[in-house]
Amino acid sequence: MYETFYKLRAKPFQLNPDPRFFYGSKGHKRAMAYLEYGLTLAEGFIVITGDVGAGKTTLVRHLLKKLEGQNVIAAQLVSTQLDAEDTLRMVASAYGLEQEGATKATLLKKLEEFFTACLRQDKRVLLIVDEAQNLTPRAVEELRMLSNFQSADRPLLQSFLLGQPEFRRTLQSEGMLQLRQRVIASYHLGPIDAQETRAYILHRLELVGWKSDPAITEEAFQLIYEHSGGIPRKINSLCDRLLLLGFLGEKHTLDKETVQEVIKDLNQEVAYTELPGDNEPTDLELALDPGALQAQPEVLARLEYKLDNMEKSLNRLLPLVRKLLFHAMENNQEKVD
Numbered sequence: 373m374y375e376t377f378y379k380l381r382a383k384p385f386q387l388n389p390d391p392r393f394f395y396g397s398k399g400h401k402r403a404m405a406y407l408e409y410g411l412t413l414a415e416g417f418i419v420i421t422g423d424v425g426a427g428k429t430t431l432v433r434h435l436l437k438k439l440e441g442q443n444v445i446a447a448q449l450v451s452t453q454l455d456a457e458d459t460l461r462m463v464a465s466a467y468g469l470e471q472e473g474a475t476k477a478t479l480l481k482k483l484e485e486f487f488t489a490c491l492r493q494d495k496r497v498l499l500i501v502d503e504a505q506n507l508t509p510r511a512v513e514e515l516r517m518l519s520n521f522q523s524a525d526r527p528l529l530q531s532f533l534l535g536q537p538e539f540r541r542t543l544q545s546e547g548m549l550q551l552r553q554r555v556i557a558s559y560h561l562g563p564i565d566a567q568e569t570r571a572y573i574l575h576r577l578e579l580v581g582w583k584s585d586p587a588i589t590e591e592a593f594q595l596i597y598e599h600s601g602g603i604p605r606k607i608n609s610l611c612d613r614l615l616l617l618g619f620l621g622e623k624h625t626l627d628k629e630t631v632q633e634v635i636k637d638l639n640q641e642v643a644y645t646e647l648p649g650d651n652e653p654t655d656l657e658l659a660l661d662p663g664a665l666q667a668q669p670e671v672l673a674r675l676e677y678k679l680d681n682m683e684k685s686l687n688r689l690l691p692l693v694r695k696l697l698f699h700a701m702e703n704n705q706e707k708v709d
Contacts, residue, residue, distance in 0.1 A: 422561030425605025504535030563602030
């Protein structure tokens with residue numbers, strides 16, 4: 373779509389974490405320094421926390437890319453609500469070990485044998501646990517127990533734990549003292565500032581061959597920062613839609629007004645997904661109640677407001693659909709020719 377219009381090699385603001393687009397803000401560089409420092413020590417736990425969309429997963433994938441070709445066997449585990457034994461199964465599976473039907477004792481034995489075999493080959497074993505806030509206290513304890521595996525004075529496993537801010541509360545809870553004593557470094561990854569937001573956007577654009585088309589005004593950069601709060605994922609979402617709107621309007625300059633238009637669209641879309649509270653009926657359910665509109669006239673007002681916004685959004689989408697169909701027909705014709 374807009375990649376062809378703006379002569380870009382790829383989408384610069386895809387939501388899927390991609391290490392090629394890693395941007396080293398002050399915070400991300402410091403977090404990476406902690407991870408690399410941990411690797412030099414080859415023991416204990418490194419804890420990195422950050423809000424949703426702050427770039428933790430991209431950070432990890434950038435690290436894994438740097439580790440390619442080195443003597444480190446790394447496995448990444450994206451945790452869900454698992455109990456302790458299921459966590460062990462997931463760890464074993466992450467390293468390619470057979471775990472189906474195995475008891476906890478068997479799993480621990482297999483893991484220790486695997487770690488020891490890696491040591492004999494002069495390779496280090498690294499476990500990266502993403503979304504660590506989903507781990508139960510018992511699952512966290514199992515990870516701590518795995519860190520007990522040693523050969524002479526050398527630990528057989530090192531772990532990096534990445535999660536949202538609430539994971540810090542888990543670490544501070546009663547019963548986590550032994551794990552806290554094994555955390556050799558921790559860092560909280562916050563949002564990037566206004567200057568870094570501008571640099572982040574330009575960095576991603578330049579990686580896909582951007583040649584100042586479209587141009588972006590300083591007021592647009594500032595509004596992007598204010599709306600996103602400096603959260604990379606929010607920046608990506610907004611900028612992707614911004615380029616799409618620019619393509620739709622055949623714009624070669626994206627200004628503050630264009631950003632405001634995108635923000636308005638995004639806010640309307642979010643409004644449609646708002647859910648009622650527990651046991652609270654939706655507007656549609658109230659509207660279907662014969663006496664609801666008389667008893668609660670504000671329901672009708674809300675429905676009319678939402679329908680009006682939906683109509684406006686559809687009117688915006690129709691030209692885009694026509695353009696997509698036109699380009700699809702052009703591409704099919706080229707293939708036929």
